[in-house]
Amino acid sequence: MAEEKIAPNYSVPALEKGLAVLEILAHASEPLSLSQISDMTVKSTSKLFRTLNCLVERGYVTKDDVSGKYLLTLKLFELANRHSPLEHLLQMATLPMQELAWAIRESCHISIVQQRQLLVVGQAESPEKVQISVSVGATFSLVSTVSGRLLLAAMDDSAIKAILDKSPDFAKMNAEDQRIFWERISEIRQTGISTALDESFIGLQDTAVLIGNPDVGVIAAIAVTQLTASTKSIDSQQIVEALHRCAKQINERAGLSYTGKSL
Numbered sequence: 001m002a003e004e005k006i007a008p009n010y011s012v013p014a015l016e017k018g019l020a021v022l023e024i025l026a027h028a029s030e031p032l033s034l035s036q037i038s039d040m041t042v043k044s045t046s047k048l049f050r051t052l053n054c055l056v057e058r059g060y061v062t063k064d065d066v067s068g069k070y071l072l073t074l075k076l077f078e079l080a081n082r083h084s085p086l087e088h089l090l091q092m093a094t095l096p097m098q099e100l101a102w103a104i105r106e107s108c109h110i111s112i113v114q115q116r117q118l119l120v121v122g123q124a125e126s127p128e129k130v131q132i133s134v135s136v137g138a139t140f141s142l143v144s145t146v147s148g149r150l151l152l153a154a155m156d157d158s159a160i161k162a163i164l165d166k167s168p169d170f171a172k173m174n175a176e177d178q179r180i181f182w183e184r185i186s187e188i189r190q191t192g193i194s195t196a197l198d199e200s201f202i203g204l205q206d207t208a209v210l211i212g213n214p215d216v217g218v219i220a221a222i223a224v225t226q227l228t229a230s231t232k233s234i235d236s237q238q239i240v241e242a243l244h245r246c247a248k249q250i251n252e253r254a255g256l257s258y259t260g261k262s263l
Contacts (some may be wrong), residue, residue, distance in 0.1 A: 006243060017043065017051050017120035022060065022072070031069035085218040086112065090122050093211065097124035097222070100246040104224065104234060108246075109134045111147040111218045112209070116163050118148040121220070132204065132225045143169040143181065146206040147221035150194035153185045154214045160185070193240055194221070203228055209243045213256045222247055 002065065024040050025032065032050065038045045052070055059075045093110060100108050101124040110122040118140040125133060141187040142148030142163060152160050164170040173181065188194045195207045208223035224239055 014051070017041070017047070018055060021048070021051055021055065022076070025061065025070060025072045026076075028071075031064055031067065031071040033067075033069050037070065040054050052254050084221070085216075086121075089212055089218055089220060089250070089254050089256075092123075093122060093222070093250045096246045096249040096253070097122070100124065100224075100242055101126050104226075104239060104242050106224050106226045106239075107133050108222060108224045108243075110220050110222050111140075111145075111151070113142065113148075114139070116142065116166060118142050118145050118151070130227075132227060134225065136142050141167070141169045143167055144199070146196050146199070147196040147208045147223045149181075149184060150188055150208045150210060150221045151219065153188040153194070154210060195236070195240075197228070200225070207236065207239050207243060208254075209240070209247050210252045211247045212254075213251070216256070218256065222250070 018197040020041055021037060024037055034045050034048060037052070038048050051059060051064075056063055059073055061070050062073050063070055066112050090110065095109070097108055101182075105126055105128050108124050109120050111118050113119070120134050120136050120138045120140075123134060123136050125131060140148065142152055149204065152163065155163075170178065170181070185195040193207065193209055195205065197205045199206060204225055205228050206223060206225050208221045211221060211222050222243060224243060226234075226239065
C-alpha cells in the first residue's frame with residue numbers, strides 16, 4: 001500500500017502573528033490595548049507583547065505613552081508609496097489579461113482616468129487572426145465609453161460633477177440624455193458592470209468591470225470589445241463572468257481586496 005503523501009507545512013507562526021496584528025490595527029478606528037488585540041487574535045497577552053514590541057522597535061507600530069494603546073505608524077504607507085501602485089497593478093494584470101484573451105478569443109484592455117479623459121494603459125491581444133484592438137496610449141471620452149462611465153461610477157457625485165462641468169460631450173447632451181446618463185451611473189454602481197452595444201461602432205459590444213480598489217485610490221477598468229456578428233462570438237454573460245474572474249485574479253495578485261459586483 002502506497003504511503004499517503006503529507007503536504008509540507010511552510011507556515012511561519014511568528015510572521016503570521018505579526019501580520020495579523022498589523023491587519024487588526026489597520027482596520028481599527030482608534031488605538032487598541034494589548035488585551036483588545038489579544039481578544040481579536042485569541043492569543044496570550046505575553047506572546048502578543050513580544051510581537052508588538054518587535055513591531056514598535058521596527059517602527060511599524062507606536063505605543064501611546066499615556067494610554068499604553070497601540071496604533072500604526074506611517075511606515076507601511078511610506079513603503080507602499082516607494083513604488084507606483086498603478087504600475088504594480090499593471091504588472092500583476094499582464095498574465096491574467098493574456099489568459100483572458102486566450103480563453104474568450106477576444107482582446108482586452110485596461111484604462112484609467114487621466115486629465116479628465118480615458119487613457120488606455122495596457123492591452124492583451126486576441127489569438128484570432130481577425131480581432132478588435134485598442135491602441136495603448138489612446139484617449140477617449142469618459143462620458144461616451146463603457147470604461148469611462150465605469151470609472152466615473154466609482155467616484156462620488158461631487159467628483160463626477162467636477163469632471164462633467166468641463167466635459168464638452170456632457171455639455172452637448174440635452175436634459176433627457178443627461179438624466180439617462182445619471183441613471184446609467186446609478187445602474188453601474190448597483191451591478192459593477194458597464195456595457196453598451198453599438199456605441200463606438202455598429203456591430204461591437206463593449207463590456208467593462210473594475211480592477212483595483214476605490215477605497216485605496218487604485219482603480220482601473222478592464223474591458224472587452226467583441227464583434228457581435230462574428231460566428232465565434234461567445235455569450236455576453238460569459239464575457240462578464242470571465243471579466244470578473246480576471247479582475248479577481250488581478251486583485252489577488254496585487255494584494256488588493258476584490259470589490260465584486262458592487263462599486
